[in-house]
Amino acid sequence: xxxxRLFLQTSAAMAAAQTTAPKRLAIITTIYRYLSHAQHMGxxxxxxxxxxxxxxxxxxxxxxxxxxxxxxxxxxxxxAREFGFQVYPTIAETLRCGGDKLGVDAVLIIGEHGDYPRNxxxxxxxxxxxxxxxxxxxxxxxxxxxPVFNDKHxxxxxxxxxxxxxxxxxxxxxxxxGSSLPVTWRLPAFDLPLGCRIDEALMVGVGGSDPMxxxxxxxxxxxxxxxxxxxxxxxxxxxxxxxxxxxxxxxxRYSKAxxxxxxxxxxxxxxxxxxxxxPQDMVRDGVLPKLVAKPAAYFIEYKDGLKAxxxxxxxxxxxxxxxxxxxxxxEPQSTQFLLTPVPNVTYSACLMHKVEEMFESGVAPYPVERxxxxxxxxxxxxxxKVQNHARLETPHLAVSYKAPAKSQFPQT
Amino acid sequence: xxxTTKRPKLAAVATTFFKYSHAQHIVDRFLDGYxxxxxxxxxxxxxxxxxxxxxxxxxxLSRERATxHPDMKIYPTIAEALTLGTxxxAVDGVVLIGEHGKYERNEKGQTKYPRWEFFEQIVDVYRxxxxxxPIFNDKHxxxxxxxxxxMYDTSRExxxxxxxGSSLPVTWRTPSVEMxxxxxxxxALCVCYGGVDSYDYHGLETIQCIVERRRGGxxxxxxxxxxxxxxxxxxxxxxxxxxxxxxxxxCRSHTLTPSRAGFNDTxxxxxxxxxxxxxxxxxxYEHTDGLKCAMLLxxxxxxxxxxxxxxxxxxxxxxxxxxxxxxxxxxxxxxxxxxxxNNMEPMFLTGKPTYPVERxxxxxxxxxAxxxxxxRKQVRVETPHLAIKYQPTKESTFWRT
Numbered sequence: 001x002x003x004x005r006l007f008l009q010t011s012a013a014m015a016a017a018q019t020t021a022p023k024r025l026a027i028i029t030t031i032y033r034y035l036s037h038a039q040h041m042g043x044x045x046x047x048x049x050x051x052x053x054x055x056x057x058x059x060x061x062x063x064x065x066x067x068x069x070x071x072x073x074x075x076x077x078x079x080a081r082e083f084g085f086q087v088y089p090t091i092a093e094t095l096r097c098g099g100d101k102l103g104v105d106a107v108l109i110i111g112e113h114g115d116y117p118r119n120x121x122x123x124x125x126x127x128x129x130x131x132x133x134x135x136x137x138x139x140x141x142x143x144x145x146x147p148v149f150n151d152k153h154x155x156x157x158x159x160x161x162x163x164x165x166x167x168x169x170x171x172x173x174x175x176x177x178g179s180s181l182p183v184t185w186r187l188p189a190f191d192l193p194l195g196c197r198i199d200e201a202l203m204v205g206v207g208g209s210d211p212m213x214x215x216x217x218x219x220x221x222x223x224x225x226x227x228x229x230x231x232x233x234x235x236x237x238x239x240x241x242x243x244x245x246x247x248x249x250x251x252x253r254y255s256k257a258x259x260x261x262x263x264x265x266x267x268x269x270x271x272x273x274x275x276x277x278x279p280q281d282m283v284r285d286g287v288l289p290k291l292v293a294k295p296a297a298y299f300i301e302y303k304d305g306l307k308a309x310x311x312x313x314x315x316x317x318x319x320x321x322x323x324x325x326x327x328x329x330x331e332p333q334s335t336q337f338l339l340t341p342v343p344n345v346t347y348s349a350c351l352m353h354k355v356e357e358m359f360e361s362g363v364a365p366y367p368v369e370r371x372x373x374x375x376x377x378x379x380x381x382x383x384x385k386v387q388n389h390a391r392l393e394t395p396h397l398a399v400s401y402k403a404p405a406k407s408q409f410p411q412t
Numbered sequence: 413x414x415x416t417t418k419r420p421k422l423a424a425v426a427t428t429f430f431k432y433s434h435a436q437h438i439v440d441r442f443l444d445g446y447x448x449x450x451x452x453x454x455x456x457x458x459x460x461x462x463x464x465x466x467x468x469x470x471x472x473l474s475r476e477r478a479t480x481h482p483d484m485k486i487y488p489t490i491a492e493a494l495t496l497g498t499x500x501x502a503v504d505g506v507v508l509i510g511e512h513g514k515y516e517r518n519e520k521g522q523t524k525y526p527r528w529e530f531f532e533q534i535v536d537v538y539r540x541x542x543x544x545x546p547i548f549n550d551k552h553x554x555x556x557x558x559x560x561x562x563m564y565d566t567s568r569e570x571x572x573x574x575x576x577g578s579s580l581p582v583t584w585r586t587p588s589v590e591m592x593x594x595x596x597x598x599x600a601l602c603v604c605y606g607g608v609d610s611y612d613y614h615g616l617e618t619i620q621c622i623v624e625r626r627r628g629g630x631x632x633x634x635x636x637x638x639x640x641x642x643x644x645x646x647x648x649x650x651x652x653x654x655x656x657x658x659x660x661x662x663c664r665s666h667t668l669t670p671s672r673a674g675f676n677d678t679x680x681x682x683x684x685x686x687x688x689x690x691x692x693x694x695x696x697y698e699h700t701d702g703l704k705c706a707m708l709l710x711x712x713x714x715x716x717x718x719x720x721x722x723x724x725x726x727x728x729x730x731x732x733x734x735x736x737x738x739x740x741x742x743x744x745x746x747x748x749x750x751x752x753x754n755n756m757e758p759m760f761l762t763g764k765p766t767y768p769v770e771r772x773x774x775x776x777x778x779x780x781a782x783x784x785x786x787x788r789k790q791v792r793v794e795t796p797h798l799a800i801k802y803q804p805t806k807e808s809t810f811w812r813t
Binding site: 035044048185187265278333349 | 431432436437441444445447448449450451452453586588589659660661662663667668674675677678728731735742743745746811813
């Protein structure tokens with residue numbers, strides 16, 4: 001949990017950073033191409049980014065880059081020449097900047113995009129763990145560590161994800177990970193009260209697995225982690241698909257009131273709204289089964305009894321919306337996680353601002369355990385999917401952590 | 413004013429009704445409801461009649477709406493829409509939507525949307541019936557200042573509640589912040605996009621809904637000067653508006669055109685802006701109390717509405733974006749009409765406007781004066797007629813729930 005004192009220290013560190021020598025950053029990525037995560041996140045450290053109504057230039061110098069693949073449109077060489085850094089052939093050399101000692105003060109790992117195989121669960125086998133492991137090897141050899149950010153989920157495998165977090169704890173280096181959704185704008189700008197009692201939560205997302213379901217699950221997690229005494233983990237998950245999703249709604253496995261509330265936040269309902277822009281009460285009108293050819297429900301049963309559901313509803317809408325029933329609040333609490341338009345994708349500036357904060361202060365603004373838990377939830381849901389949609393007990397997901405006291409989405 | 417217990421009956425008077433027209437967005441929210449505060453909200457009133465001035469059979473949606481909502485009838489005249497064929501005023505409120513449709517442009521480039529003409533027909537029914545009911549007028553009052561002023565004066569003379577304006581003052585803000593009431597604002601601007609006699613008005617409302625909260629409230633505007641093309645850049649170089657505020661506003665945008673190939677989000681240099689913005693337009697104006705404002709139309713650089721101001725006692729500019737979920741490929745709904753309708757509803761229920769129409773009277777006059785300055789080769793136009801005084805609402809009325 002980020003205390004007020006720690007927050008003030010963090011803010012002071014960010015302010016002090018501007019008067020000290022720039023921190024040296026290594027970027028380790030799969031590909032560096034226009035609109036790849038590496039480009040729109042990495043570039044923020046090269047040319048700055050908009051935040052809080054100003055163009056902010058981090059006091060950080062990118063000194064080295066590793067790119068695993070160089071497809072057509074690769075920008076790594078062009079960027080290196082313009083901004084005066086080197087592209088190295090291995091991760092170890094990137095961290096040592098071609099020398100024999102760790103030559104950087106921070107590491108940004110972006111294992112997203114690029115040509116990698118998928119497993120039988122449909123997970124793209126991005127080599128995030130493998131990249132991280134090589135980083136850790138250098139840390140161990142040098143007996144020195146620096147903060148590491150890992151974009152998106154830690155790994156497609158919980159076991160590997162856990163090993164990553166364990167290494168950061170063992171070697172005592174700050175680590176942050178995850179999606180932009182928890183730190184992007186919200187409509188409305190609202191967070192659940194810390195310590196509230198949540199009766200039920202529901203998230204609506206869209207897009208393919210496993211990139212977009214991860215974003216939706218992490219958005220849901222950053223809301224529900226604020227309940228009670230904090231997160232204690234997940235005891236079972238189940239993923240169902242097709243008409244079973246609608247039947248589950250009829251049977252009350254998820255709240256239709258929450259679904260209706262989440263959809264009321266959408267700016268992109270499809271079907272009749274797409275045809276002639278009329279607003280729709282999609283749940284009452286019963287249009288979802290007509291619009292969504294392949295629905296999926298991800299049921300998450302938490303150890304403390306909370307039930308949360310992610311509905312992936314391709315065909316019904318195009319944005320990400322959350323709703324929860326909170327004890328003591330008569331109406332559902334709901335919000336949209338605003339994904340601002342391409343190409344600016346300013347949500348990635350929000351995320352890199354958090355990363356910069358960790359690089360400067362040495363303190364992660366929110367716990368990496370959130371992303372660890374979500375990585376595991378996603379993997380287990382996708383295992384359920386290929387195991388005849390069975391409910392799976394997840395004793396390995398007893399991940400405990402406390403949500404940051406301070407809300408992390410942009411409010412200024 | 414007491415809250416009406418029975419469901420008010422409303423008439424809508426519109427120029428035209430097609431997908432994405434203002435009439436479609438507004439009328440549909442009364443007929444079908446809309447997402448509000450986490451629920452599908454249905455207004456506690458019935459839109460029972462509709463007049464549409466121009467019906468294009470290929471694009472019209474009003475007939476489909478009337479078929480699907482048989483309680484709403486389409487009438488051939490404004491008078492009949494208000495009297496429901498009874499000969500006397502038979503509705504409890506009127507929504508006037510004079511936007512879109514094929515109407516002539518004058519020599520200044522103003523589209524002569526018949527808002528005043530519609531309004532006159534509405535108040536004619538009021539006068540004949542010896543009774544008047546609230547009116548909401550979408551956007552500015554009239555392209556013609558004299559007529560706009562008459563609309564305002566008539567509402568005062570007949571004593572009916574009158575609201576008007578754009579979605580910009582009531583939509584989401586990123587960040588979700590309000591100017592504290594009584595702030596000492598030294599300078600303000602809006603960087604936005606679109607054309608003259610259309611989005612310029614939205615930019616002016618963006619500025620006005622914030623600056624009206626300054627110490628002393630609104631006191632009106634003394635003069636306005638427009639700059640276009642090379643004169644825009646000359647004014648920029650000479651510091652006619654603050655570069656710091658302009659940069660701050662740009663840093664609130666979600667739609668900055670990248671100024672370099674291969675980069676997705678860049679802060680443009682002056683040279684970049686000159687290259688990207690083919691037809692820049694500025695309206696610079698000074699309020700009676702000395703506050704200076706600038707509305708900058710920078711099509712090609714941004715596709716959103718961004719506000720910044722210097723506030724005394726604050727080292728850095730105060731800035732935000734008035735966020736419009738636009739149906740330009742980004743959304744399907746234009747949900748910013750939801751807070752607009754949501755602000756109309758209390759007026760139709762209680763007879764009390766949720767924010768002052770004087771704001772829109774002033775921005776109507778500013779739009780006309782800005783257009784006039786452009787037409788008169790970008791001269792400074794004195795605006796003694798815009799000495800419009802009013803106080804803002806204490807409560808914020810933008811979308812926060």
